[in-house]
Amino acid sequence: xxxxxxxxxDELLYGDIVxxxxxxxxxxxxxxxxxxxxxxxxxxxxxxxxxxSRGALARGSGAVLFTGGIGPTQDDLTREGIAAAAGxxxxxxxxxxxxxxxxxxARIARGGPRVPEMNYRQADLPDGASPLPNPAGTAPGxxxxxxxxxxxxxPGVPHExxxxxxxSVLPDLLARVGQPSxxxxxxxxxxxxWESAVAEALAGEVTRLAPVGNPTIAFLASGGQTRVxxxxxxxxxxxxxxxxEPVETAARAALGRALYGVDGASLESVVLDALRARGETLAxxxxxxxxxxxxxxxxxxxxxxxxxxxxxxxxxxxKASLLGVPAGVLDAHGAVSAETAAAMASGARELxxxxxxxxxxxxxxxDEQEGKPVGTVYLGLADETGVTTRLVxxxxxxxxxxxxxxxxxxxxxxxxxxxxxxxxx
Amino acid sequence: xxxxxxxxxDELLYGDIVxxxxxxxxxxxxxxxxxxxxxxxxxxxxxxxxxxSRGALARGSGAVLFTGGIGPTQDDLTREGIAAAAGxxxxxxxxxxxxxxxxxxARIARGGPRVPEMNYRQADLPDGASPLPNPAGTAPGxxxxxxxxxxxxxPGVPHExxxxxxxSVLPDLLARVGQPSxxxxxxxxxxxxWESAVAEALAGEVTRLAPVGNPTIAFLASGGQTRVxxxxxxxxxxxxxxxxEPVETAARAALGRALYGVDGASLESVVLDALRARGETLAxxxxxxxxxxxxxxxxxxxxxxxxxxxxxxxxxxxKASLLGVPAGVLDAHGAVSAETAAAMASGARELxxxxxxxxxxxxxxxDEQEGKPVGTVYLGLADETGVTTRLVxxxxxxxxxxxxxxxxxxxxxxxxxxxxxxxxx
Numbered sequence: 035x036x037x038x039x040x041x042x043x044d045e046l047l048y049g050d051i052v053x054x055x056x057x058x059x060x061x062x063x064x065x066x067x068x069x070x071x072x073x074x075x076x077x078x079x080x081x082x083x084x085x086x087s088r089g090a091l092a093r094g095s096g097a098v099l100f101t102g103g104i105g106p107t108q109d110d111l112t113r114e115g116i117a118a119a120a121g122x123x124x125x126x127x128x129x130x131x132x133x134x135x136x137x138x139x140a141r142i143a144r145g146g147p148r149v150p151e152m153n154y155r156q157a158d159l160p161d162g163a164s165p166l167p168n169p170a171g172t173a174p175g176x177x178x179x180x181x182x183x184x185x186x187x188x189p190g191v192p193h194e195x196x197x198x199x200x201x202s203v204l205p206d207l208l209a210r211v212g213q214p215s216x217x218x219x220x221x222x223x224x225x226x227x228w229e230s231a232v233a234e235a236l237a238g239e240v241t242r243l244a245p246v247g248n249p250t251i252a253f254l255a256s257g258g259q260t261r262v263x264x265x266x267x268x269x270x271x272x273x274x275x276x277x278x279e280p281v282e283t284a285a286r287a288a289l290g291r292a293l294y295g296v297d298g299a300s301l302e303s304v305v306l307d308a309l310r311a312r313g314e315t316l317a318x319x320x321x322x323x324x325x326x327x328x329x330x331x332x333x334x335x336x337x338x339x340x341x342x343x344x345x346x347x348x349x350x351x352x353k354a355s356l357l358g359v360p361a362g363v364l365d366a367h368g369a370v371s372a373e374t375a376a377a378m379a380s381g382a383r384e385l386x387x388x389x390x391x392x393x394x395x396x397x398x399x400x401d402e403q404e405g406k407p408v409g410t411v412y413l414g415l416a417d418e419t420g421v422t423t424r425l426v427x428x429x430x431x432x433x434x435x436x437x438x439x440x441x442x443x444x445x446x447x448x449x450x451x452x453x454x455x456x457x458x459x
Numbered sequence: 460x461x462x463x464x465x466x467x468x469d470e471l472l473y474g475d476i477v478x479x480x481x482x483x484x485x486x487x488x489x490x491x492x493x494x495x496x497x498x499x500x501x502x503x504x505x506x507x508x509x510x511x512s513r514g515a516l517a518r519g520s521g522a523v524l525f526t527g528g529i530g531p532t533q534d535d536l537t538r539e540g541i542a543a544a545a546g547x548x549x550x551x552x553x554x555x556x557x558x559x560x561x562x563x564x565a566r567i568a569r570g571g572p573r574v575p576e577m578n579y580r581q582a583d584l585p586d587g588a589s590p591l592p593n594p595a596g597t598a599p600g601x602x603x604x605x606x607x608x609x610x611x612x613x614p615g616v617p618h619e620x621x622x623x624x625x626x627s628v629l630p631d632l633l634a635r636v637g638q639p640s641x642x643x644x645x646x647x648x649x650x651x652x653w654e655s656a657v658a659e660a661l662a663g664e665v666t667r668l669a670p671v672g673n674p675t676i677a678f679l680a681s682g683g684q685t686r687v688x689x690x691x692x693x694x695x696x697x698x699x700x701x702x703x704e705p706v707e708t709a710a711r712a713a714l715g716r717a718l719y720g721v722d723g724a725s726l727e728s729v730v731l732d733a734l735r736a737r738g739e740t741l742a743x744x745x746x747x748x749x750x751x752x753x754x755x756x757x758x759x760x761x762x763x764x765x766x767x768x769x770x771x772x773x774x775x776x777x778k779a780s781l782l783g784v785p786a787g788v789l790d791a792h793g794a795v796s797a798e799t800a801a802a803m804a805s806g807a808r809e810l811x812x813x814x815x816x817x818x819x820x821x822x823x824x825x826d827e828q829e830g831k832p833v834g835t836v837y838l839g840l841a842d843e844t845g846v847t848t849r850l851v852x853x854x855x856x857x858x859x860x861x862x863x864x865x866x867x868x869x870x871x872x873x874x875x876x877x878x879x880x881x882x883x884x
Contacts, residue, residue, distance in 0.1 A: 044494075046481075046482070046485070046498070047485050047494065047495040047496070047497075047498060048485045048486060048489040048494060048495070049481070049482035049483060049484070049485030049486035049487075049489065050482075050486075051482070052477050052478070052479055052481075052482040053477070053478055053481065053482070053498075054477055056471075056474070056477075056478065056500070057471075057474035057475075057476070057477040057478070058474060059474070060471070060472050060473045060474030061473060061474035061475075062474075064473040064474065069469075069472065069473060069502075070472045070473070071472070071502065071507070072472075072499065072500065072501050072502075072507070072511070073471070073472060073478075073499065073500035074497065074498065074499050074500075075481070075497065075498035075499075076497050077494075077496065077497075082496070082497070085518070086497070089514060093510070318771075320750075320753075323754070323757075324753050324754050324756065324757025324758070324762070324766075325745075325750030325751065325752065325753025325754035325755075325756075325757065325769060325771065326750065326754040326757075327750065328745075328749050328750025328753075328754075328771045328773075329748070329749050329750035329751040329753075329754045329861075331749065331750075332748075332749025332750065332751075332771070332773060333749070333857075333858070333861070335824070335825050335857060337749070337773065338773055338774065341749075341773050341774075342773060342774045342777055343770070343771045343772045343773040343774055343777045343781070344750055344770070344771040344773075345768070345769070345770055345771070346743075346750065346753045346757070346768045346769040346770070346771070347768045348753075348757060348762065348763055348766050348767060348768040348769075349763065349766075349767045349768055349811070352767055352768045352811055352812075355811075355812070356768070356810060356811065385781060386774070386777055386780075386781065387777075387780070399760070400760050432758075432760060433758070436754075436758070
């Protein structure tokens, strides 16, 4: 079945917002074996919407997914456009209208503003069309068969669109093509391995287990981490998970200790959870990352249960005065050195009274420092038994080096906490 | 003139990347009074590209801007698609081919890899078309008049596309519609004023000065700051600046001290430049922002000239032990209080030996703290003469509150440094 997307909105054409809905729908539909054949953006006029609809049908599309233009205001014209394309009138649906009156009435009862009569346009349906529930907003969606195809009208607000797509549109679409209607994703999250190394690790056994397109495996690299997404389609969730299971087991074995969590887990939350579970705490000392590591950790709600705090010693002499890095170490080895990273880690641990001290010092660029090239980063990790250090060489510009350095530091601690001593694979 | 965009690439349809090029071009074209009428994404096949081209012409477009599909590999088929749409053949342009041989030869001489013969496809032109220089890459663009319209083929790589659009496509397009071909933007950057307040401040005199669409004024709010963009079109840069000048003067007067910089300046760079100019330095103490303020400051290359470092006292007792906040202050007023913010600022200033200490303490959420609601933030700013504090109440969720808090703190220091004592307007 040929599938097309049509997004409606002047704000998309004029670049006030990016058409992220099309990218999201493109991924979701590709995942179920229904790749999008064409994607169009049109402005807020009935004529252009109708033209775009007719164009998609003329190209032989079996399904056309609209986003945007089904709200209450005058420039929400997707209902009008689709009715014009089908050559039918709009009628006000009594059931939808009374549901809207009820929803708005409840709002007004809670002290909300009066609802303009125009808002009831959201209860209008083209003759012959049916409504789709909106699990996350007031504007109902529409499903409408005409011209030899099915058209779905969804909201433009991304979280409303996504909820309606998952709840109504995707199951309806898959039923029409006779496909199993449940798609389950399992995301395996790795740190400390480049994307190419992850792909290579999974090339043999794992690829053999997923050869026919169900389940599928995708590699997603961003911010110095690589995710492995295993997706399966089946009649129900349990059957999809059964398809995923052998691939996941093989992938876990191949990834080894690079795997830190699944699905929604973040490296920061995994580290904080491990610390909390052990009743331990963390302090950080940063130089090139300048607070970025602490900011990432404290981005997790509840971080205070395990995170004591941190020190940003951007000036070299502050490493001595605040963290107690010996002047002799700074003179002999430089601020960017394993010895300084070790002393910073111990200093932060003591200063903040934490179980672990985690430190970074390095060269973020644009210029080299102490004769060390951009991307040189030393990590230090101190606990009651002593200090471990590590040298990493990171690619890219200033922002990427800072991000990757923070990830490498978190990963050093994560491997330490999983009970095998913080050694690399 | 009706303008359409056509982006070519399976990776766009399948959502591997978002069509940011369309948004960027939409903004640029709207700025010069040529709003995009329709935007399409098609996959990497000659047939679909040709269909999309014919569709745009059939809808009466005068200009069609293509992005993507003009690289060297087999799936780069925009040249083939447009030739098919026009019903002409492709020929290899000798001038383009020898330029490519020269560019690749220089690469190989520097030790680069052999260049496959396929790469010379980039020298192919539809009969009757002309090349456009690529200021940022090897793939030449194409301008081609057929079917009563002009088509431009640009690369999909954003920085190459933007460079080619600015250098060749936009001037050619504007010449065709007989419009002045130079567009100049002036961006006025503000902090400490909400977008609605900025818009209101500029509503009278400034709007009177820009009533006819040239220059235009746009308000762009993001991350707790509001930018005012004044755009003018003219024959040349000097004439455009002359159009901008009276509007900018009036806008500056209306914005007052909320204006912190123009064009590419950031709040962080303005603060660091002011510190450097005065030979002064900064230390920060953070609680709810957890390192975010320090990370933003150190994101600026060269920050070390004025930034001494910072302390993240996430645990309440670290505020006492590390920053010397008196236990009595914490007991009597709480960790989230003006008194604690003041003591943190003084403590950071002394601990790191800086001219200024800037501190934040507050409630980022999700839960309230010490009976203070989410969004309550106290700022402290210490110098040799004493400490100033400020209470701000910030909207939104955890991430927004942390971001806005960092901006408010930077803005407090920025106003202090501009010589009028750090008082609000």
